[in-house]
Amino acid sequence: MDNATRQKLKQDQFVKVTKSGMEWAGEHRERVILLSSIVLAVIVLAVAAGWVYSYRSDKASDGLGAAMQIYQTPIAEPSQPTPPGTKTFASVAERARAANAGFMDVANHYGMTKDGRVARYFAGLTYVEENQYDSAETQLKKVADGWDSNLASLAKLALAQMYRQSGRDQQAVELYNELTAKPTTTVPAGLAQLQLAELYTSEGKGEQAKKVYAALKDKDAKGPAGMLAAQKLQPAVAGQQ
Numbered sequence: 001m002d003n004a005t006r007q008k009l010k011q012d013q014f015v016k017v018t019k020s021g022m023e024w025a026g027e028h029r030e031r032v033i034l035l036s037s038i039v040l041a042v043i044v045l046a047v048a049a050g051w052v053y054s055y056r057s058d059k060a061s062d063g064l065g066a067a068m069q070i071y072q073t074p075i076a077e078p079s080q081p082t083p084p085g086t087k088t089f090a091s092v093a094e095r096a097r098a099a100n101a102g103f104m105d106v107a108n109h110y111g112m113t114k115d116g117r118v119a120r121y122f123a124g125l126t127y128v129e130e131n132q133y134d135s136a137e138t139q140l141k142k143v144a145d146g147w148d149s150n151l152a153s154l155a156k157l158a159l160a161q162m163y164r165q166s167g168r169d170q171q172a173v174e175l176y177n178e179l180t181a182k183p184t185t186t187v188p189a190g191l192a193q194l195q196l197a198e199l200y201t202s203e204g205k206g207e208q209a210k211k212v213y214a215a216l217k218d219k220d221a222k223g224p225a226g227m228l229a230a231q232k233l234q235p236a237v238a239g240q241q
Contacts, residue, residue: 190225
């Protein structure tokens with residue numbers, strides 16, 4: 001078969017396929033229009049959703065930054081003069097109260113964004129600093145139940161610390177054990193175990209604390225948590241000699 005014949009066959013096939021397609025489109029005109037409208041609507045919705053999320057993320061970022069700036073404002077020391085024009089707070093609780101308003105605003109309006117979830121975590125921390133434990137627990141639990149495991153583990157660690165402060169040691173123990181079983185980048189198992197041992201020590205349960213330290217030292221001998229555990233054990237060993 002020569003080249004001219006092959007080209008003619010290709011053209012005839014193309015014409016046949018194109019004609020068949022046009023005939024199908026003509027017979028199913030309403031379906032084609034409907035499908036095209038659906039595809040166009042999906043594209044428009046996807047673009048709009050992306051724009052809205054981006055806009056809300058930007059607003060959340062701005063709000064979180066403003067609240068963090070308040071949270072990082074220094075506390076005025078009575079013995080030290082404050083330079084003119086320098087913003088300060090008289091106490092940690094006062095600063096926490098001011099920052100909390102900003103964190104809660106971001107969390108309530110943009111809670112589905114990343115910065116909104118971070119703002120909720122800091123709202124919980126500032127409630128703790130205000131000694132508003134019920135409100136702190138509500139906010140921190142929302143973060144702890146979230147899908148972001150690194151942020152969730154930080155919230156659980158903060159909850160455990162709050163439980164210790166409010167005399168709910170058993171709940172703190174449960175959280176430390178949970179964090180040990182499911183470590184994350186932000187809260188490694190060793191950190192949770194060190195906190196657990198410190199809790200046992202504060203309760204006068206020295207033997208239980210020593211067991212935690214010993215297990216941690218053996219498991220992570222060259223790691224920072226293991227080395228710290230070994231240091232914690234040294235006074236006890238020296239006292240036995």
